[in-house]
Amino acid sequence: MTQLLANMRLVVICVVLLHLSGAREEDLDDLSIQKKRRVVAKVRCKNVKNECPKLECTNAVILPGACCKTCVMSTPAVLLPKDEPPEDVTGRDFAVLLNGRTSLTPMTTPRVATGRLSLRRGTLHFSFLLEEGAPAPESIQFMSDTGDILEILEAQPTPYEATNNRLCGTWTRVPKEYKSLLREEKMWVALSPAEDSGEDVISGLVARYTGVDTEVFSSLLIPSPTANQTLSGGGTAIISVDRKTDSLHVSLVFNGVFGPSESHNTTLAVQLTPARALSPVVDTIVLSKIASDLNRVEYMTTLGNSSLRLLTRGHVSMKVWSQAAPELALEGLVTSRVTCNxxxxxxxxxxxxxxxxxxxxxxxxxxxxxxxxxxxxxxxxxxxxxxxxxxxxxxxxxxxxxxxxxxxxxxxxxxxxxxxxxxxxxxxxxxxxxxxxxxxxxxxxxxxxxxxxxxxxxxxxxxxxxxxxxxxxxxxxxxxxxxxxxxxxxxxxxxxxxxxxxxxxxxxxxxxxxxxxxxxxxxxxxxxxxxxxxxxxxxxxxxxxxxxxxxxxxxxxxxxxxxxxxxxxxxxxxxxxxxxxxxxxxxxxxxxxxxxxxxCLLDSDVALPPPVIHPDDTPDRICIPNSDKVCIKQLDESQGAERSHKCKDADNRVFEDGSSWQSPANTCQMCMCTKGKIKCQDVMCLKLQCEGAVTPPGQCCPVCPSDHDIVRPDKMCIFDDVRYSVGAEWYPFLVPKGFDKCVTCRCQTSSRGEPSVTCARLSCPLLICDESMFEQKPGACCSTCKPPAPKPTVITGDSDVINNPPLSEDEYRANILDTGGCIYKENSSTFQHLARNGEEWHPSVASFGIYQCITCKCKDGNVTCNPKQCPVLTCQKMVQVENECCPRCQDSVDPSQFFPPSRKASSRGTKNKKKANQRSRYQRRNSG
Structure with missing residues (x-):
C-alpha cells in the first residue's frame, strides 16, 4: 500500500511538472539571470490502479488519498480518521515555518525558525533550527488553532556540539484529541523567549508538507541583509533525492518575498549556488495565485555530477526571490536534514x-x-x-x-x-x-x-x-x-x-x-x-x-x-x-x-521528615516515613566512626565530613562533622578594650559602642553562613579543632561603604634558636624555643661538694643570683638567661645573630652593654671593612674589602642603613 501511495504521488508530480515546464518556456527569454534553463528530465507515467491487489473481503473501501481499495474489519472507512487512524496510513512526519508573518498574531520580529516533527508510538519528537545568532527560547508551546495552550515544554540544550542552533525534545503520551488536531493540521507551535530578552514570540502551523517523510537536505531561508520591511519574510526548503536519477525534489514553504502589487501570475526564481565559484543553477516558477500567509512550491532540479557531493558537505546555498521584488529575497545554506537525531x-x-x-x-x-x-x-x-x-x-x-x-x-x-x-x-x-x-x-x-x-x-x-x-x-x-x-x-x-x-x-x-x-x-x-x-x-x-x-x-x-x-x-x-x-x-x-x-539531592536544604520507629521495624533500625522506606541502621558510636564519613543530626539532616554550621537549636553554638561525629562548641567572644560594649540583637558577642552601624540589617558581614554586625570581632570556627584563638576576624566597612571581613593571625616573634629547638605548647599560638639545659655544677676537690648530689635547676639559679649573677633577655624573647657575676658576652640580634661590636657584662646583679671603643683616625678617607666594628684608613685596606660609610649611610632604604638604625636602637635600649 505504501508503494502504491508513492506511485500515485509521482503521477501527480508529473502532471504538475508538465504544466510548469510550459509556463517557464514562455518567460525564460525575458530573464537576465545567470545560466537560465528549463528543468531537463524524462517523464514516465503509468496507471497504478491496474496493479492493485485482489481482495477477498466484501466491504473493501478506498481510503482518503489512496488508489486501491482496502479491507475494513467493522468500521466504515469514512469513520476511521475520526477515531484513531493508524500512523502508517495518515503519515507521521510534519514540518513548520515560524516567523512574524506565520504567527497567530503577526509580529514585527525579524526572527525565523523551522522545525520537523514526527509522531511515533504516541510520542511527538520535535527538532527546531534557529537562525545564526538567535537566542534560545525559554519554552516551546503547543497550541490549538484557537490559541489555547495544549502543552508547554522546557527548551533544553543537547550535549552534542553538532546540534548547535537546534532545539530538540519529545512530548510523551500525547492525548488522543491532540493527535487528531495534529493530523488535521490544526496544531500550532510557538517558541517563547525569556521575558527579559527583548525578543518576540514566533509561531507557525504544523502541517504535513510534501517530501518531509523522505527529506534528506534542509534549508532555513532568512531575509537578505538588504531587505527592509515591517513584516519580514522567511522560508524553509524540504529536499529529497531520487536514488535512480540523483535529481532533487524541492518543496518550498515561504512568505514575504512578494511586493504589495503582486497577486497573480508572479514569477518566482529559485537559485542553488555551489561553492568554489561554480555556476549557479536558477529555476523559475510561475505562481497563478499568491497567498498572504504561506506559499508552497514544488519542483525538481539537479546540480549536475557534483550536486550530491557538494550538498552532503554543506557547500550549496539557496536563494529565493520574486522577479518583481528582488530586494525581498530569502537565502540560506543547504544542510543535512533539520533534526537533532x-x-x-x-x-x-x-x-x-x-x-x-x-x-x-x-x-x-x-x-x-x-x-x-x-x-x-x-x-x-x-x-x-x-x-x-x-x-x-x-x-x-x-x-x-x-x-x-x-x-x-x-x-x-x-x-x-x-x-x-x-x-x-x-x-x-x-x-x-x-x-x-x-x-x-x-x-x-x-x-x-x-x-x-x-x-x-x-x-x-x-x-x-x-x-x-x-x-x-x-x-x-x-x-x-x-x-x-x-x-x-x-x-x-x-x-x-x-x-x-x-x-x-x-x-x-x-x-x-x-x-x-x-x-x-x-x-x-x-x-x-x-x-x-x-x-x-x-x-x-x-x-x-x-x-x-x-x-x-x-x-x-x-x-x-x-x-x-x-x-x-x-x-x-x-x-x-x-x-x-x-x-x-x-x-x-x-x-x-x-x-x-x-x-534533588539528600544533602539539600529541604530536610527529610524525622525518623520514627514503626512496629514492623527491627530494634536496630528506624525508617523515615514518606520517603520510599528509607531506613537507617542504628550503629554504635565506634561503628559509626569507622563506617561513615558523614554526620546526621537530630533533624535528620546529613552533613559532609569536615563541614561546619550554626546550630539550629542554639544560634550561639557552632557545630562540625568530624569522621561521622557531630561536635558543637559555644561561641567564644573576644575581650574588648572599651567601655559600654553592647550586644546587637541576634548576635552572640558584644561590640564597642563606637561602631554605629551595628543595628542596620543591610550592613552585615556573612562569614561561614553566619551574619555579623559591623564592628564585631570573632574567632573563626575551623574543623576539626573548633574556634581558633590565634586568628581574629573583624567586620568593618570598606572604602566603598560595603561591609567586608578581614582576618589576621596573631603575629609571632622571631626565634633565635635552631628549628630543632622549636616547640608548640598545647593551646599556644606561637612556637617557642625550648629552655636551655641547666649549666652543670662546678665540682671542686672538696670532699663535701663531691659527696653532695647535683643541684636542681632552681637551686642552681638561686646560687648564681646570690653570688652577684644577672638575669637578662635577648631579642624580645620570653626566655631568661643567667650570667655569673663578671661574665661578658656579645648580645644576639634577630636579623644579625651574635653582634660582636657590643659587649655586655654582668656586674653585681646589673647588666651593662657598651659598644666597642674605636681608635681615633687622622686620615682624610675612612672605610668600613665588612665584619669589623671600627673603620680604617682607606690606604691600609684592599679596595675590594670596603665600602664608603658615608654613601651607605645616606642611601635611604638600604640594608646597611637598617642595620645602623637597629644598632643605635639596641644601644639606647641597653644603655637605659
Missing amino acids: VFSTVLSLPEPENLEDAVSAYTAYSPPYGAGWALVTLSNEGDFEYEIFIKGMTVESLKLETQHRKGHRVVEDITSSFSGNWANGTYSRPTYRDLDALLRGKIEVVATSGDSGHVLKGMLNQVAVTEALRSPQPVLLSSPQIPMAAIVWIAVDSACVTHYDVMVGGPPPSGATEPFWNLTLREDDTEFDPRLDMNILSLENEVKGKELFAHSTELSRLSLSRLGSGVTYLELVLIQSEEDTSSLPPLTGLVNGVIVPPK
Whole structure:
C-alpha cells in the first residue's frame, strides 16, 4: 500500500511538472539571470490502479488519498480518521515555518525558525533550527488553532556540539484529541523567549508538507541583509533525492518575498549556488495565485555530477526571490536534514539472520565476550562525528561499513583513532551514498578482535533526542559470559524525574527471536553514607524486544544522591524459556556521569521528615516515613566512626565530613562533622578594650559602642553562613579543632561603604634558636624555643661538694643570683638567661645573630652593654671593612674589602642603613 501511495504521488508530480515546464518556456527569454534553463528530465507515467491487489473481503473501501481499495474489519472507512487512524496510513512526519508573518498574531520580529516533527508510538519528537545568532527560547508551546495552550515544554540544550542552533525534545503520551488536531493540521507551535530578552514570540502551523517523510537536505531561508520591511519574510526548503536519477525534489514553504502589487501570475526564481565559484543553477516558477500567509512550491532540479557531493558537505546555498521584488529575497545554506537525531547502536556479537541459526549464533563463540556502543552525530557540514566505546576485548580493526545487496563497502577505517577502549574522531569527507546509508540505517560499526577472533557489530539507527538522551553518553551493560549487551541512556530533569531509554543487542538466549528481560537499579554504597540501606529498585519487568524509549520513574532523594555519586549499578536480567532452566548472569554497568540537580539531592536544604520507629521495624533500625522506606541502621558510636564519613543530626539532616554550621537549636553554638561525629562548641567572644560594649540583637558577642552601624540589617558581614554586625570581632570556627584563638576576624566597612571581613593571625616573634629547638605548647599560638639545659655544677676537690648530689635547676639559679649573677633577655624573647657575676658576652640580634661590636657584662646583679671603643683616625678617607666594628684608613685596606660609610649611610632604604638604625636602637635600649 505504501508503494502504491508513492506511485500515485509521482503521477501527480508529473502532471504538475508538465504544466510548469510550459509556463517557464514562455518567460525564460525575458530573464537576465545567470545560466537560465528549463528543468531537463524524462517523464514516465503509468496507471497504478491496474496493479492493485485482489481482495477477498466484501466491504473493501478506498481510503482518503489512496488508489486501491482496502479491507475494513467493522468500521466504515469514512469513520476511521475520526477515531484513531493508524500512523502508517495518515503519515507521521510534519514540518513548520515560524516567523512574524506565520504567527497567530503577526509580529514585527525579524526572527525565523523551522522545525520537523514526527509522531511515533504516541510520542511527538520535535527538532527546531534557529537562525545564526538567535537566542534560545525559554519554552516551546503547543497550541490549538484557537490559541489555547495544549502543552508547554522546557527548551533544553543537547550535549552534542553538532546540534548547535537546534532545539530538540519529545512530548510523551500525547492525548488522543491532540493527535487528531495534529493530523488535521490544526496544531500550532510557538517558541517563547525569556521575558527579559527583548525578543518576540514566533509561531507557525504544523502541517504535513510534501517530501518531509523522505527529506534528506534542509534549508532555513532568512531575509537578505538588504531587505527592509515591517513584516519580514522567511522560508524553509524540504529536499529529497531520487536514488535512480540523483535529481532533487524541492518543496518550498515561504512568505514575504512578494511586493504589495503582486497577486497573480508572479514569477518566482529559485537559485542553488555551489561553492568554489561554480555556476549557479536558477529555476523559475510561475505562481497563478499568491497567498498572504504561506506559499508552497514544488519542483525538481539537479546540480549536475557534483550536486550530491557538494550538498552532503554543506557547500550549496539557496536563494529565493520574486522577479518583481528582488530586494525581498530569502537565502540560506543547504544542510543535512533539520533534526537533532543521533545515530546509536549496541556493539555485540552479530545476530542471526534467520531462526535456524539462532541457537548456533549464541554458542558459536566461547567466553569471555566483549561489548560496546557507538554514537554518531551529523554536523551542518555533513561530517560524521563519532564516539565509540569497547571493553572486554583487544581491538585489531575498527571500521564503518555499508550494507548493499552486492556486498559490504568500507566507508572509513577508524582503527588508528582507537586507544584505551575509546575511539573519538570525525569522518570529514562523506559522500551522499554514505549520508543516505546513515539516514536509512545501513551503516554498521564492525570491531574485530586480534586474539579471540570475536567480531562485534552494530547497525547505527536513528534515535530521537529524548529526555534520557540529555546525558552525554549511555551506560554499557555487559557480562563476559553472555554474548549480548545493552546500553541505557539515563538522565534526571529539573523536576527530579529520572528518564531512561534502553537498547539491547546480540543473539538472544535459547534461540529466541526477541529477548525477554528485566531491568533493575542496584545501589552499592560504600562511600556516600553506609548507614542507609542499599536499595534494589525494579524499573522494568518482563519487557519483550530490543528497544524501550521515553520511560521515566521517580526515585527518592537518597537514590538520586547515589545515582549522581556513581555508586549505582544498572542490571539487565535475561529471561529464558521455560524449557531452559539454567541461570544467566545479569548484564551489569556502573552509572557514571549523571548530573542530578542540587535540589534533588539528600544533602539539600529541604530536610527529610524525622525518623520514627514503626512496629514492623527491627530494634536496630528506624525508617523515615514518606520517603520510599528509607531506613537507617542504628550503629554504635565506634561503628559509626569507622563506617561513615558523614554526620546526621537530630533533624535528620546529613552533613559532609569536615563541614561546619550554626546550630539550629542554639544560634550561639557552632557545630562540625568530624569522621561521622557531630561536635558543637559555644561561641567564644573576644575581650574588648572599651567601655559600654553592647550586644546587637541576634548576635552572640558584644561590640564597642563606637561602631554605629551595628543595628542596620543591610550592613552585615556573612562569614561561614553566619551574619555579623559591623564592628564585631570573632574567632573563626575551623574543623576539626573548633574556634581558633590565634586568628581574629573583624567586620568593618570598606572604602566603598560595603561591609567586608578581614582576618589576621596573631603575629609571632622571631626565634633565635635552631628549628630543632622549636616547640608548640598545647593551646599556644606561637612556637617557642625550648629552655636551655641547666649549666652543670662546678665540682671542686672538696670532699663535701663531691659527696653532695647535683643541684636542681632552681637551686642552681638561686646560687648564681646570690653570688652577684644577672638575669637578662635577648631579642624580645620570653626566655631568661643567667650570667655569673663578671661574665661578658656579645648580645644576639634577630636579623644579625651574635653582634660582636657590643659587649655586655654582668656586674653585681646589673647588666651593662657598651659598644666597642674605636681608635681615633687622622686620615682624610675612612672605610668600613665588612665584619669589623671600627673603620680604617682607606690606604691600609684592599679596595675590594670596603665600602664608603658615608654613601651607605645616606642611601635611604638600604640594608646597611637598617642595620645602623637597629644598632643605635639596641644601644639606647641597653644603655637605659
